[in-house]
Amino acid sequence: MDDLHPYMFWLIAPLTGLCAIATVITQNIVRSATWLLFTLAGTSSIFFLLGADLVGAIQLLVYVGGTMVLVIFGVMLTAQGPFITMKTSGAEWAISIVAGIMLFAVLGFGATHYVRSSAERAKETVPENPKDSRNSTTIGQGLLGVPVGPSDPKMPSQTIHYLLPFEIVSVHLLVVLIGAAYLARTKRRKEEEAAP
């Protein structure tokens, strides 16, 4: 598996990147949504490649299965006549592409600088088998209040767990549910009553 890892990466990553670029440059919104679907699937296989099985599976379930269905429903409900293909002017394309290349250069330079500067330090501290502490049991315990994460020798009493963010996310999802249902409902009847 470790021998195959670079080859799998160089197979999957360029495909994902090409799908992301195609998402941007296509003018048709239906095709853009389809390319986004392939990009999300490629990202999920990147997660599997990194050994994060739970995150990859949840990416497939929630993103590809849920969020993409929402986006496709939005496309289907609004893609009528002129809205399917909306042309962007050439000047806007030029400015955006120049800005995008500069942004990519800055991010790539930052990543290269980080990798080079932390190469010596990290070599000593990467554990032999990093998958041991990265299974879904550890993640579930961390979300339920069991201290997880690295033990800091300076502050051994410090416990890191993620129960409070987990609860906030739960309430947040409820608020999103109510808010989306309130915003997306049809108001025609009320307007007709108010008009006369």
Add this chain to the structure above:
Amino acid sequence: MNELDPLLGYLCLAALLFTCGVVCMATKRNAIGVLIGVELVLNGANVNFVAFSRYHPNFQVEGMIFALFVIVMAAGEAATALAIVLNFYNNHSTVDVDSADELKG
């Protein structure tokens, strides 16, 4: 350097996804296209989180937990944004973000 070479590949992929998302948000005139750009940006951030959870010793559990939170937040954001877009489409019969200028000074 050899030890962290794969990390650089993942970071560059995340940077590419992020850049594509920003350019998508800037160039699309369709409101749903802007939403697709936001999804690309969040995916780039997620690739970064999971890559660091694999290659950084102090970030093994945190990277994946943060990635899960980002996925859940992205789902909520997509639902709310689509509700707003549909509401705008019902009221104005268009999804062109250039015509959403009622608050323009």
